Amino acid sequence: MPYNKQESKLRQKGYFRTELIAGLTGYLTTVYIVVVNGSILSETGISLESGMIATILVSFIGTLLMGLFAKLPLILIPGMGINALFAYSIVEGTGLTFQEGLAAVLLAALIFLITAFTKLGILLKEAIPNSLKHGITAGLGLYLILIGLEKSGLVVNGDNSVIAIGDFTTPTVIVSILTLFLAIFLFVKNVPANFLITILCGTILAYFFGIIDTSGGSAVALNGQQLFFMPSFSAIGDLSFWLAVFPLAVVLLFENMGLINGQLDMLDRNESYSKAYQVTAFSTLTCAFFGTSPTVSSAENAAVIASGGKTGKAAITASLLFLGTVFLIPWITMIPDTAISPILIIVGMMMAQNIRLVPLDNLAEAMPALLIIVMIPFTYSIADGMAFGFIAYPIVKLAQGKQKELSVALLIISTLFLLDFVMKVIGI
Structure with a gap:
């Protein structure tokens, strides 16, 4: 009997260590989002530091809730593609202020929350054809690729065309190309924490080429304005505001449906779908007040599951590590666009793969989806x-x-x- 108890304790200790390692792996594969999302949010007018703090806090809270209440090893972080929709289409594209954009996030989150606790989610899921859903994901992917190419300097505004190839003699473009090829190599080799390694190596390359700002390193003074934001509903009477809410809600709903369903399949825990979906919905609600685009169940959760994560302990571990990232912000701000752009390009490529799910052998069915795929990057507007x-x-x-x-x-x-x-035609 004592032997059995000792064996049981050793087994439990082994399980706990496995969960900790899975949580650490998940953190290392997703912590890149702090820099990337902060950089995208800074395009809306807030500081890079504020964007990173918001990213850290919502990732910490959402992942912690997933671990405590859903008891699942899933990490919640601001979604790639959704953050581009928020920054470039909703705020910059429609002319909304950052606070008005957060109001759109809040309403989209409330719609998400309602669908999570009612049958409306199933109704919406069935209302939109699969071809359009896949078209949206693929279009978002091409959009992220374009943004990444622009940030890297690989493409620029053309004199005789909309875009043209960048100047390959400049240090910025040289570093971008080297970092991109490194990122592709690490990703294809399936190296653990490949995105994080890419950012670190890309930053070192930028330093040696003299294109990095080394003036960072000072402590960040946190204040209420950096931690909390109040959504503004001053534009609620404008149709453009509601047409910003709609695509945000659609992308938020269907991306999470797909991600959560696939990840629970890997865990063989489909019975936990409702709890996971509800926690994810509640997490998006906090984003409107912390000042960021909505969170989603991270695609990198596959790495957590592959590392042996099965319970909420892995998520709790990752959440605490995210919170500790606050102390790294002074150094994170030195990371240049050339180190971030390859991540955008690769994530965009992953999302663009959904074009294979569009029924291309049926042009009548595929044509609307192909219009979405083409027009999102060409109009530089996800909503349009x-x-x-x-x-x-x-x-x-x-x-x-x-x-x-x-x-x-x-x-x-x-x-x-x-x-x-x-x-838009009549100028309203």
């Missing part, structure tokens, strides 16, 4: 790119005489997008 596909889909179905396949919800969504285009 989505609009082309959502408006085209009912037209295609009507032309085929298959109007019965159109749900009321989809027709409402398409009409809203069409109304937005009409208002």
